[in-house]
Amino acid sequence: MKKDLIIAGGTVIDPVNKIEEIRDVLIRGGKIVSVARGILAKRAKKGKKPDFQAIDARGCWVTPGLIDLHVHLRQPGQSADETIITGTRAAARGGITSLVTMANTSPVLDTPARLKSLLAQIKKDALVNVFPVGAITVGLKGKKLTNLDALAHAGAIAFSDDGMPVVNSKLMRAALEASKRLNRPVLDHAETPHLTGTGVVHEGAFSKRAKLKGIPSRSETLMVMRDIALAHQTGGTLHICHASCAESVELVRRAKAQGVRVSAEAAPHHFTLTDDDIDPKNASFKMKPPLRGGNDREAIIQGLADGTIDAIATDHAPHRATRKKVGIKKAPFGMTGLETAIPLSLNLTRRGALDARRFVERMSVFPAKLLGLKTKGHLGKGADADITVIDPNAEETYATTASKCRNTPFWGRRLRGLARATIVSGKIAYLRGRN
Numbered sequence: 001m002k003k004d005l006i007i008a009g010g011t012v013i014d015p016v017n018k019i020e021e022i023r024d025v026l027i028r029g030g031k032i033v034s035v036a037r038g039i040l041a042k043r044a045k046k047g048k049k050p051d052f053q054a055i056d057a058r059g060c061w062v063t064p065g066l067i068d069l070h071v072h073l074r075q076p077g078q079s080a081d082e083t084i085i086t087g088t089r090a091a092a093r094g095g096i097t098s099l100v101t102m103a104n105t106s107p108v109l110d111t112p113a114r115l116k117s118l119l120a121q122i123k124k125d126a127l128v129n130v131f132p133v134g135a136i137t138v139g140l141k142g143k144k145l146t147n148l149d150a151l152a153h154a155g156a157i158a159f160s161d162d163g164m165p166v167v168n169s170k171l172m173r174a175a176l177e178a179s180k181r182l183n184r185p186v187l188d189h190a191e192t193p194h195l196t197g198t199g200v201v202h203e204g205a206f207s208k209r210a211k212l213k214g215i216p217s218r219s220e221t222l223m224v225m226r227d228i229a230l231a232h233q234t235g236g237t238l239h240i241c242h243a244s245c246a247e248s249v250e251l252v253r254r255a256k257a258q259g260v261r262v263s264a265e266a267a268p269h270h271f272t273l274t275d276d277d278i279d280p281k282n283a284s285f286k287m288k289p290p291l292r293g294g295n296d297r298e299a300i301i302q303g304l305a306d307g308t309i310d311a312i313a314t315d316h317a318p319h320r321a322t323r324k325k326v327g328i329k330k331a332p333f334g335m336t337g338l339e340t341a342i343p344l345s346l347n348l349t350r351r352g353a354l355d356a357r358r359f360v361e362r363m364s365v366f367p368a369k370l371l372g373l374k375t376k377g378h379l380g381k382g383a384d385a386d387i388t389v390i391d392p393n394a395e396e397t398y399a400t401t402a403s404k405c406r407n408t409p410f411w412g413r414r415l416r417g418l419a420r421a422t423i424v425s426g427k428i429a430y431l432r433g434r435n
């Protein structure tokens with residue numbers, strides 16, 4: 001018989017069940033059995049050889065497993081940048097127990113057969129739960145709608161052309177109609193290609209100073225406006241990916257007040273850095289959408305604090321070193337993020353902008369709700385035993401990674417607040433100091 005697992009002595013933060021105090025968590029058969037005081041003490045008293053395994057969580061937060069709504073695992077076809085094995089190892093190390101992987105692979109996840117083959121590979125290789133999205137348009141080319149019904153049936157958890165915007169409004173409307181019919185969210189990479197052009201960084205004082213082509217905020221907000229209008233019309237569920245500017249936050253705020261089914265995520269780099277922080281010699285600072293201005297960053301933080309922005313998602317986008325070495329103008333967009341989501345988010349906690357409960361809501365409760373995962377996002381009896389144990393005071397210099405890539409501006413920096421243990425379906429996927 002498999003041993004029970006007890007996570008002992010940590011502060012359990014379970015917003016759904018309104019728990020925020022020191023408790024033990026008892027896990028059996030991959031499910032939560034109970035969250036109560038003194039579970040370990042009772043079991044230890046029996047005096048015999050222990051029939052359980054314990055994780056010491058004293059001084060730590062014990063939260064429902066973190067769910068990352070935005071990851072590029074790069075499989076199939078781009079295994080020089082990442083694979084299911086390395087990407088989910090990085091996720092576990094970063095305290096993430098479930099993730100959504102995007103469809104801009106090679107080939108694109110635009111047919112049921114491709115989705116099914118990826119799901120079989122996930123079953124074999126993944127260390128954490130992986131939920132693939134199905135593409136909205138064939139080959140992400142923006143010309144022809146995929147068979148969204150068949151993709152949903154084959155296991156697509158959401159629909160997205162992420163990496164590319166859906167420029168054709170008729171196709172976006174059809175995707176949102178499918179969203180309503182099939183009860184799957186549309187994950188919206190909001191960008192207007194003609195306004196982005198060959199831009200490299202945010203259009204503003206920095207782009208002028210550095211003599212780099214700019215990407216205006218309007219490139220994002222114009223599509224946010226359009227897609228909110230289409231969501232309003234269709235009743236589909238619209239989720240704005242990687243909101244980066246103040247106006248996007250305001251648009252989502254107003255749309256919610258009008259009853260539109262819209263939500264939004266922000267990436268840790270967008271609430272941590274601004275374009276002023278960019279080192280033009282380091283292409284790891286290049287991502288889409290770009291690092292914006294100080295007022296944008298503050299608006300994102302405010303949006304996260306008041307719930308206008310519902311989720312924190314990493315947009316983990318690994319690129320091998322040779323592709324980033326060509327300089328900021330030519331390098332591809334994207335940075336890794338799975339291992340830095342906790343410490344960067346806890347920076348907001350430390351500055352008083354996001355308390356522990358809201359942190360868990362943004363990184364677990366809401367993502368589970370958006371994806372319709374009823375047994376995740378909380379620690380109620382019978383829930384999946386996906387748990388993140390976070391030591392808010394643990395520190396390290398970011399100098400090793402489980403990812404294949406290290407294209408992140410936080411490489412070599414001091415990180416504070418780290419996963420001590422990551423439990424997936426009752427099994428230890430990561431234990432700090434062990435792996």
Ligand SMILES: [Zn+2]
Binds near residue numbers: 164
């Ligand atoms: Zn995107």
